[in-house]
Amino acid sequence: MSYTKTDKIPRATIQRMAMYLRTLERMGRDGVKLVSSEILAKACAVNSSQIRRDLTYFGEFGVRGVGYNIDVLIASVREALHIDRPWDCALVGVGNLGRAQLNHREFRQRQYNIVAAFDSDSAKIGQKVSGLEITDVARMRSVLAGRGVPLGIITTPPGFAQQAADCLVECGVMGVLNFAGARVFSSADVFVENVDFFNHLYALSFYISQKDRA
Amino acid sequence: MSYTKTDKIPRATIQRMAMYLRTLERMGRDGVKLVSSEILAKACAVNSSQIRRDLTYFGEFGVRGVGYNIDVLIASVREALHIDRPWDCALVGVGNLGRAQLNHREFRQRQYNIVAAFDSDSAKIGQKVSGLEITDVARMRSVLAGRGVPLGIITTPPGFAQQAADCLVECGVMGVLNFAGARVFSSADVFVENVDFFNHLYALSFYISQKDRA
Numbered sequence: 001m002s003y004t005k006t007d008k009i010p011r012a013t014i015q016r017m018a019m020y021l022r023t024l025e026r027m028g029r030d031g032v033k034l035v036s037s038e039i040l041a042k043a044c045a046v047n048s049s050q051i052r053r054d055l056t057y058f059g060e061f062g063v064r065g066v067g068y069n070i071d072v073l074i075a076s077v078r079e080a081l082h083i084d085r086p087w088d089c090a091l092v093g094v095g096n097l098g099r100a101q102l103n104h105r106e107f108r109q110r111q112y113n114i115v116a117a118f119d120s121d122s123a124k125i126g127q128k129v130s131g132l133e134i135t136d137v138a139r140m141r142s143v144l145a146g147r148g149v150p151l152g153i154i155t156t157p158p159g160f161a162q163q164a165a166d167c168l169v170e171c172g173v174m175g176v177l178n179f180a181g182a183r184v185f186s187s188a189d190v191f192v193e194n195v196d197f198f199n200h201l202y203a204l205s206f207y208i209s210q211k212d213r214a
Numbered sequence: 215m216s217y218t219k220t221d222k223i224p225r226a227t228i229q230r231m232a233m234y235l236r237t238l239e240r241m242g243r244d245g246v247k248l249v250s251s252e253i254l255a256k257a258c259a260v261n262s263s264q265i266r267r268d269l270t271y272f273g274e275f276g277v278r279g280v281g282y283n284i285d286v287l288i289a290s291v292r293e294a295l296h297i298d299r300p301w302d303c304a305l306v307g308v309g310n311l312g313r314a315q316l317n318h319r320e321f322r323q324r325q326y327n328i329v330a331a332f333d334s335d336s337a338k339i340g341q342k343v344s345g346l347e348i349t350d351v352a353r354m355r356s357v358l359a360g361r362g363v364p365l366g367i368i369t370t371p372p373g374f375a376q377q378a379a380d381c382l383v384e385c386g387v388m389g390v391l392n393f394a395g396a397r398v399f400s401s402a403d404v405f406v407e408n409v410d411f412f413n414h415l416y417a418l419s420f421y422i423s424q425k426d427r428a
Contacts, residue, residue: 011259014420018413026397045226081416082423096317100310106395112415150422151415174425175418177411181320183240191421193414197391199232200407201326201365202295204389206228207405208364209296211388 013054014081019044020051021077028070036067086111088149090173092164093156094119094127094134097179101155102130114153116143120160137167144171151175158182165192227268228295233258234265235291242284250281300325302363304387306378307370308333308341308348311393315369316344328367330357334374351381358385365389372396379406 023043027035037055041048058080078084089107091098091114098117101107107114118137119125125136135143152168154161154176161180168176175191178184186192237257241249251269255262272294292298303321305312305328312331315321321328332351333339339350349357366382368375368390375394382390389405392398400406 009424011417014417015259015413017420018416021416022410022413045224045229081420083416083419087415087419095314096310097314100314103310104395106412110412110415112412151418174422177414177418179411181318189425191418193418195411195414196236197393197409198320198324198326199229199236200391200409201301201324202232202235202297203225203228204365204391204405204407205297205301206231206295208388210223211403 009057013057016044016046016050016054017058017077017081020054021074021081024070024074024077028074032070034067035070035073039067083111086113087151088113088115088147089151089153089177090114090116090118090140090144090149090168090171091153091155092118092137092140092168093154093160093180094121094124094129095155095157098155099129101153101179102132112151115147115149116140118143137164140167140171149173151177154178154180154184156180223271227271230258230260230264230268231272231291231295234268235288235295238284238288238291242288246284248281249284249287253281297325300327301365302327302329302361303365303367303391304328304330304332304354304358304363304382304385305367305369306332306351306354306382307368307374307394308335308338308343309369309371312369313343315367315393316346326365329361329363330354332357351378354381354385358387363387365391368392368394368398370394 020040023040024035027043037048037051041051089112091101094102094117102114102117114132117129117132117134118140119134120137124134127134150173152173154164156164158181161178161182161184165176165178165184165186169186169190176184176186177193177195179195183194184192234254237254238249241257251262251265255265258265303326305315308316308331316328316331328346331343331346331348332354333348334351338348341348364387366387368378370378372395375392375396375398379390379392379398379400383400383404390398390400391407391409393409397408398406
């Protein structure tokens with residue numbers, strides 16, 4: 001396929017593509033072989049014209065009306081999103097949240113390899129978590145030098161998130177996944193994604209309240 | 215305001231409303247007083263007609279063209295989503311991820327009160343995390359009996375997620391926030407939201423790759 005027909009792909013399209021992919025992967029594991037935009041739309045809770053419009057940014061994925069071979073569609077979306085190759089990550093903040101991420105088996109399964117973990121707590125430095133030794137955050141520059149690690153993961157307490165982001169960016173990281181619950185700011189050429197699950201809690205509250213009213 | 219003009223509010227609208235609210239709260243903290251659907255749309259990376267369409271499900275929030283008073287809009291959305299009151303939660307699985315959630319200050323700030331924490335590990339039972347004593351999961355039914363806790367949070371290893379969900383639902387929980395990284399199934403009248411942050415990593419990979427190609 002020819003992907004990226006245009007460079008002006010809206011941010012919302014990318015986030016939806018990632019969501020489509022997660023849903024397709026799940027459907028694939030469930031044994032689905034062929035998927036239409038209508039079925040995918042229902043599974044993703046968006047409308048099917050939106051899905052077709054999003055997919056066209058990346059080229060032609062299938063024959064309209066016939067549906068898509070799910071394995072081909074997954075491979076095409078992975079290629080279009082550039083996640084058909086491994087991505088190295090450096091993690092900062094090895095508290096409970098950091099440990100949970102270091103032990104999270106899906107990182108490696110999805111080819112996101114956490115290759116370094118940093119903390120400032122001398123009691124933690126030198127400990128191993130999931131086979132990875134915790135390194136002094138002060139040594140980040142020398143540890144990451146020349147390794148071209150593109151992604152940073154911030155799992156510090158909120159008050160240290162900006163400092164962690166600044167360190168990571170100084171070390172050449174180009175994208176930051178921020179779990180810290182505090183906003184971090186970066187120069188325009190560094191991408192920051194904030195993980196926030198309260199929208200899920202809000203949605204649950206709404207559904208339950210609606211049901212109570214029914 | 216008169217909220218909930220219709221009961222047939224699409225799931226995707228609810229999730230977007232929650233996202234709008236998080237964005238509005240952030241803009242409010244940043245000192246914004248008045249917001250147009252165009253500004254909110256840009257901040258949320260959706261188009262403004264989508265935002266206006268979503269808001270109309272809940273009634274009239276502002277005067278088109280003039281923009282919305284941000285405090286009034288936040289209060290109205292909170293009321294519409296039924297999150298203008300406290301929600302009790304029970305958490306199952308006090309590993310690293312569970313501890314991180316128990317220590318997460320935003321739960322209480324947002325009136326999501328974790329009132330009970332369960333684990334099956336006898337080494338953990340009786341310990342306190344963030345002031346809350348860890349209780350044997352086998353005692354969940356007696357601990358939660360009659361308390362009407364509406365929400366469950368699953369932070370178990372993937373293999374225990376379904377069991378945790380079944381226990382919670384037996385105890386009367388109506389909505390489940392699942393961090394476990396394994397799907398859980400429930401009867402149709404229990405709502406499940408799965409927390410998944412890989413879409414953020416996928417988006418970062420894409421942005422970085424596009425930049426590399428530029």
